[in-house]
Every structure is written in structure tokens, then in C-alpha cells.
Amino acid sequence: MNHCCEEMNRHISEGEVAICYIPRLREYGILILDGGSAKQSIKYCPWCGKELPNSLSEQWFDELEKIGIEPGDSRIPKEFLSDEWWTLKKE
Structure with missing residues (x-):
């Protein structure tokens, strides 16, 4: 899938940054690194600033x-x- 910019594509595909995309919910977030599956939803790309689609x-x-x-x-x-x-x- 193509996301809003190359940086977002790269970070989601490599999984080295705590950014996630949940396809079934069309939802972007920042993972909370507490050992669980919690995340903080985000509305704008941290790299290009584009507004992300609504969850x-x-x-x-x-x-x-x-x-x-x-x-x-x-x-x-x-x-x-x-x-x-x-x-x-x-x-």
C-alpha cells in the first residue's frame, strides 16, 4: 500500500519506528511501548504533515x-x- 509519503511507506514497511498502520481500520498510530498492543492514533503524518484518512x-x-x-x-x-x-x- 502507498501511504502519504515515501518516509511513511518506509517506516511502516521496515517496522523500526513505533508508527503503525492497521489496514482493517484504516488507522495510523504510534505504538505505546509498554509491552501491550496500545497505540495513540495520529491524524497527520509526522514526516510530510499531510492529513491522514479518518479511521x-x-x-x-x-x-x-x-x-x-x-x-x-x-x-x-x-x-x-x-x-x-x-x-x-x-x-
Whole structure:
């Protein structure tokens, strides 16, 4: 995937900086280095300053609720485990 700039592409692909991208939520963040999976969401690229796309986290939870499935349920449809659920809607 291409992100907002080459620096963001490089840092996300190399994983050496605490910046993360979660495709299924279209969400960017800075990892909190406490041994857990917490992160601080970011709205602008730290390198080029461009505004990043809005997170789809709320919509992801809403879509799961519509089909009667809780987050963490083993029955979550495959497309909801990646960006497929929102990229296919755009087409």
C-alpha cells in the first residue's frame, strides 16, 4: 500500500519506528511501548504533515454489530480481518 509519503511507506514497511498502520481500520498510530498492543492514533503524518484518512474503527464495529457478531468472535467474516470490507465498498 502507498501511504502519504515515501518516509511513511518506509517506516511502516521496515517496522523500526513505533508508527503503525492497521489496514482493517484504516488507522495510523504510534505504538505505546509498554509491552501491550496500545497505540495513540495520529491524524497527520509526522514526516510530510499531510492529513491522514479518518479511521474506520467506529464503522467496523457498527458493521459487525449489524451482522450480530462481537469483536474477537471466531466467526468474524474473513473480509473484516483485512481492509477488504471497506475497500470493496468503495468500488
